[in-house]
Amino acid sequence: MRSTIAGTTLPVLRVMLDDGERLIAETGELSWKTPNVDLATTTSGAGNAGFFGAMRRSLAGGGLFMTEFTARGGPGLVAFAAKIPGAIVEHAVGGGRSMLVHRHGFLCATPGVTLDLAFQRSLGAGIFGGDGFRLQKVSGQGMFWSMLGGEVIPHDLAPGEAVDVHPGLVGMFEDTVSFDITMLPGIRNKLFGGDGFFLARLTGPGRVWLQTLTAPGLAHALAPYLGMEGVTATAEGSLLGAAVSGLIRHVRK
Known part of the structure; x- marks a missing residue:
């Protein structure tokens, strides 16, 4: 193979x-x-x-x-x-x-x-x-x-060494690495920081592979543009349909 x-x-x-x-x-x-x-x-x-x-x-x-x-x-x-x-x-x-x-x-x-x-x-x-x-x-x-x-970022953790990561960006890790959740400090950070309430804490020893993109993240980034195109297309289609219908009625008269 x-x-x-x-x-x-x-x-x-x-x-x-x-x-x-x-x-x-x-x-x-x-x-x-x-x-x-x-x-x-x-x-x-x-x-x-x-x-x-x-x-x-x-x-x-x-x-x-x-x-x-x-x-x-x-x-x-x-x-x-x-x-x-x-x-x-x-x-x-x-x-x-x-x-x-x-x-x-x-x-x-x-x-x-x-x-x-x-x-x-x-x-x-x-x-x-x-x-x-x-x-x-x-x-x-x-x-x-x-x-x-x-992008995939390998990260080697020494015994007891930890890294805090957005949960969705944890791609893979060795079974010697422990996985826990830690809360962001401060009410202002939680409510207005835009990073959510929680981070994944990975503690060594072992290797972790961090990813920089998730499918939901990609969909979220594209959603405003797809939504605008959809609204524009719908509006244009409605206007065109109304114009054609009006023209047909006028011709019939």
Whole structure:
């Protein structure tokens, strides 16, 4: 198995499978493939079997189903393209080491990798962490690829060292890193600072991968422009429709 990541703003992961090799991915992620790569939709992918295993994976942000790709009769290519501006990052897991990924960050993996639900150990993180409460736990043995938004900033934390981050910008972190929620100090900061009430506190040791863009953040940034265009288009359409109707009535008279 050989992989390459091409592109910059909207990257593409291309995986070349040898004959008989398999790859497991979230449903709906395929961009293109060679004809000799077979697809099989299953509930038992990524280490989860049966209905309850699929439900746990679904609660973590994945789907009830996974897609398994298998090369038949020779090498085959599978490609996955990013859906928002960002970066695709390759990771290895094994030896009891696991990663916690934001709920839509898992892209695909080799068959030995397990995708499961990880609840936060802290009650505060669970109540106020938003999407940070439900994380995808990636463990097992093999390679997996994550899709993070915007620029990806790796940050290594020494034992006891902490960093406070907007909860949505926590892309992924090693399981040795603890995740908690801290409240912004000061009433003025909370009400008028524009940064919300809470920040995620990540405490080492371990590595964290911070992302600079989320899909909701991108949608929020574009919403004023999309709304204005929609209002303008509606108004123009209404005026044009009224003018045409008036002209038709005038001609009929």
